[in-house]
Amino acid sequence: MTYPIRPIDESEFPVYSQVLEEAFGWAPHPAMIERAKAETEFDRTLAAFDGDQMAGVTSVYSFTMTVPGGQLPVAGVTAVSVLPSHRRRGVLSALMRRQLSDIRERGEPVAALYASESLIYGRYGYGRASTSLPFRIDTRRSAFVRNAPQDPSLRIRVAKPAQVREELEKLFAAVVTRRPGRYERNAHHWTGILADEEADQAGRGPLRAILAEDDQGVRGYALFRIKSSWDENDIPAGTLMLGELEAADPAAYALLWRNVLDRDLVTRVETYGRPVDDPLIALLADQRQVRARWADELWVRVVEVDRALSARSYAAPVDVVIEVEDDVCPWNARRWRLTADLTGATCKPVDDEPDVTLPVAALGSAYLGDGMLGEQLQAGLLREHTAGVVHRLATAMSWSPRPWTGLVF
Known part of the structure; x- marks a missing residue:
């Protein structure tokens, strides 16, 4: 039908x-x-x-x-x-x-989504492009390394989230371009983030905010909820559920995390998902206290190969002819020469012999800088015609910091 x-x-x-x-x-x-x-x-x-x-x-x-x-x-x-x-x-x-x-x-030139079922979207050319790291930390074992950054000019301000919306928006706008996968937020996004009706709380308590600031203004913020609890011996065992933590610099970042981890009556901090290279891991003296699980996050689909590949930057020079397999978007299904260095990139259709043949989903998975081209080659999912070209392509498409979106849409 x-x-x-x-x-x-x-x-x-x-x-x-x-x-x-x-x-x-x-x-x-x-x-x-x-x-x-x-x-x-x-x-x-x-x-x-x-x-x-x-x-x-x-x-x-x-x-x-x-x-x-x-x-x-x-x-x-x-x-x-x-x-x-x-x-x-x-x-x-x-x-x-x-x-x-x-x-x-x-x-x-690019589409992206969060997959409710990860089995579905590879059929339509989407590849897993970023990873989220939900984790929990026992606050009693959360000491930082001795050389954690500090700035005496910084202070913490407790605030009602809705009352500092403008400051939150300004800070986020200042950091959104630092990590692939983040997207600019409009008024509707912020209304949803700061929503705090009973249905939004879901038994986890009201939304709370802290800001790290100095005399020049806000340098970071955290949004969270606290679920109060006591054990059978009336010992506090509350859980702080972190929604967001954004900072403009390392000292503000460390101060916000320290305030979150030192919250009275809280013995555990849980996150809904953080970057796999979250700097908190380096700050902790005992990194084993990050009890994490791996979760796929953003899935990316290259809609137009030439425009997408020429629009991003590359971590190393590369010159490669890629034969793209794409039975959903037939305009992509041909050979493309990607030529890139640290100053820019071009991607043009060619009839040359390919260096590698790959499904368009593989390009999507690598697009934001966290692909698994080498692993897919070892699994037999890519066909390498020129020895070593997949390694060179994977190196060029890699990026630091690693991609992460942080807000489901």
Whole structure:
């Protein structure tokens, strides 16, 4: 069957929401639904129809995202859902193909998403491009190394998050370009981050904020909730759940973490996810106290190979002919010469013999600087025609700091 696909309008949002609720098996609070509606870009929200019934949906947020060496317009794919009654009928495939075509027409060379199920999106050319590190720390064993940075001019200010929104926004805007995968936030994003109704608290307590500042202004902030608890002997055993911690410099960063870890009546700090190269790990005297687990985070899809590869920076010179396999976006399926050094890059179509043949998802996984091209070669998923070229390509596409997004969309 074929399913007509078109953008929805605002009047169809209730039906669109019902598809999401059925597909994800959730029942969001009405306030959360209204926030989602306010940030929906209806001209970028597609629905597939079975007759008059909305059978599947997907949407896009228009982002400016940090990539190695700069920023790029990126399509933030979200709300990918199909009714349980219409699974395995081609609804999802039709939606994803239409969406990628629309993204290309918009001039966005890259798409990115958070995957509710990691098995799905490789079929459409997405590759795992960043890793998140959720972890917990026993605060009683959280001493820093002796040479941790300090600045006597810094002080901590406790504040109501909503009352310092402007200061939080300004600080984040100053640091967003430092790490690939971060995206600029609009007013709707900040409204969601600072939302603090009962449904947002979910038994974890109100949202709290601390700011690290000096006489010139704010140099960092942390947002968190505290779930109070006592053990059977009435000994405090509270858990601090860290939402965000951002800082403009190492001293402010260290001071914020020290304040979070030294909070009275708290014995454990948990994070929803941090970068795999979070500087906190280096600050801790006993790094074994970071009890972490690995989690895939952002998945990236190269929509237009030439524009995407020429728009980012590279860590080392490389000159390679890449044969791209892409059965979803056929305009990518050809040979490309990538020539790059520390001053810039070009990517042009060629008919030369390839140095390497790879699926487009492999380029997506490496795009933000944290790909596993070498591992994929060893697994037999890439075909290297020129010895050593995958190592050179992987080195050139690597980046420090490692990519991380930090806010699900």
